Amino acid sequence: MTDKKFTQTRARGQKPAGRQGTAAAPRGAEPGGAAAPARSPENEGLFGWPWPLHRTVSGLYTWRRPKWQLPKVPSPFPQPPEWPVGPPPIHPSGAPSEEAAELASDEAAAIRLPILPVLHEKEEIRLDVDGRYPQMTASGTRYVGLGGQAHWVAGLASVGWRTWAGAIWYRDGGLAFPYTNVAIRALGSWWGPPGNLLATFSGGGAPTMTHTYTYTSRHFHPVEFEFDTVENTEAVTTYDTGSHPNRPETLPVENLSIEQVYDRAGFRVTRSGGDGTVPLQGAGANGTWSDAEMHDAMQTYWSRFADRAQWSLWVLFAARHDIGTGLGGIMFDDIGPNHRQGTAIFNDSFISQAPAGEANADAWVRRMRFWTACHEMGHAFNLAHSWQKSRGTPWITLADDPEARSFMNYPYGVDGGQTSFFADFAFRFSDPELLFMRHAPARFVQMGNADWFDHHGFRQARVSPEPKLRLEVRTNRERPQFAFLEPVVLELKLTNVSPHPLLVDGNLLAATDRMTVILKREGRPARQWTPYARYNLEAEPTALAPGRSLYAPLRVAAGINGWDLAEPGNYTVQLACHVNGEDLVSNPLALRVSAPAAYEEERVARDLFSEDVGRILAFGGSRFLTAGNEILDDAVERLPKSRVAIHARLALAEPDTCAYKSLELGEGRREMTSAAADAGRIRIRTADVKKARAAMDAALLERPAEAAETLGHVGYKQRVDRYAAWLTEQGERGAAAKCGDLARKTLSKRGVPAWVFEGPAGSEARASVA
């Protein structure tokens, strides 16, 4: 039976015209082992049954704008209502209900404006709600023109028969994609071939968008493998799961292949047909393989080798690495421009040494070799070890899982060792790993694309499908572009998006130890920003009414890891924190740091990006880091009109605003003793009011709009309030009032609402209307 509107292109059970069978039997199949079964993935349904018994709807769906169709904009006329949450009426034929047809017709109702140029537009949705290891997730990518792209990920819950809905918790890409929610209905009958999808995107202040997506594949991505074997070495690419008695009772007994492992992870696996033998002489005189030798072999013997990203992976079965028997396998390809294209398994290592007393040594060894192959290949998909998820360059707040029963965990690393591991191992990847492999932006997963260990963890945040709070990171400027040398200050905004008042910690956004901030320069690994200091602030319960927000500046220019936003280029900043029992993940903010505009900037840059200067700017000034102060003085002198001079003047002025006490001790290294015994003394340096005022006026008042933009609105208001209070203490009430007036006018012109200026001088803007 077919849908009225969405006609199937072929009769039930018929192979798609023009398609060839894929996955030819490998030439290098091990002796006595089963060759990889020839399959036509497109007609294989659940449990391997062919259509018409295909029951799952998960897979890849595609929408394309017809080539010469103009982009549409939503109609200003009343639209059909969105479908209600609940079982939709089902036509006996399985055709979409009148309701669905009506909803789909909003495309026709839309006005088509002659927006030029006409752009190629395509969208994909990966629906993951049934089949093997469903993640209750949908992800999608929107392609516009030659390079515009937006990727989104949403958690889904069933809201009706073959209908799911959820919040979009992740967005990536330069193309705008404002939607915050998606609702998806699978069309077609439950017992026939997969029908199409109806997806409606809403929220984010944008008009609702509905598209109909055509079923494309039950897999989420393609991937191709090539298995090469060093002469006199065996390749283990299959394993009889019933051959060793230590296994879960529920584990199906089958001759499991590597291809099946990755097929179940959601990939349409094919073989290159180029499997072959690699001569041992490639390992050099010592007969063991170095990383460089494996790289050379990959370039020579891999039939698909290319200096580009591709869904293709080379696997070498060899005897031993230079490191010795302690290395059982490695994803060696972590150099050069295209990582993660090659892996190797070493049979003559500890993976082939069954434990003493093992009664089924042969099965144990074969299982370990098979497991190692799947493990190393998992690294090529940019998966890290289970206990490393929080290390290196996590994209989102992560949790290590050292007890995971996954291909990516060491069997001997769990409690109870490998016996305990395999007793509970289902020959699969963990749910977070599957979520990453299936739904992360393709470039994070695809071989040869994002660098190794970049975005590997992707997500283990427990993001609620109905979040009560929204976390945003933004800049207070028209375009998120920073001048060279300009310390990057961003603004954080936490909004109550629920219909009820919420009690939150008013100091939350200032407590940087409770958030994970990730900075990533385009083409480089992401890094976690670590501030110079963490503040243990007393919680300040604050009632946040619906629609109201908290704000705070975030100074991410420098930290313990150095200056991660110093070099010219494109960056992405994203952060996450845990609030009121749920993980909040901000939008990814794309920003740009400009190239130097003058020679003087390059000259200042040689010294500016030091730890001392970073600390001085982070802490708002220092009397003691004299070398750093000299560098900031130099920056002000050489570049008086620059943005960095504003920050430098404020940092240099702050210590002059008040008396400083310092403990001065003798020079040289002495054994610990009392300050008195060391002729130590307390020296009081008085405030230099005139100098401080000159610097503060220059920084905050001479070019106030520029100061507000570079310090951020909240940061600028904080500084001005503090300065005004200081002027009042010095008896300069008139100057303090002028200072406040100027700041008010400056921020008003920049769209900051009037209520921000209510309250005593020196108070911070906290709650606001979103």
Add this chain to the structure above:
Amino acid sequence: MKQLTIDLQDGFEDDTVVIEVDGREVYRKAHVRTRQQIGLADTVVAEVAGPRPRVEVRLLERRLALKLEPALESVAFLGVSLGRDGRLESRESAEPFGYL
């Protein structure tokens, strides 16, 4: 003389590492970095005389130090990692560690 193998495992990121055994420096290297795909940065094999050598591992830039006295009759392999909490931690084994 016995041998003690010390593996620098997870968490090293461009660190300068110094290892002393019984007061004798056996290892000093800058830019030590963990290869994440195998969880190993470097390996040191030290000759030790007594049954309980005094081992000290220091990370200079981070100003971290770890002191251990493994019992050689049962420990021949020492794994040192920098934990997520910023502290050095160790594992002891009679058998070599395996890396994948």
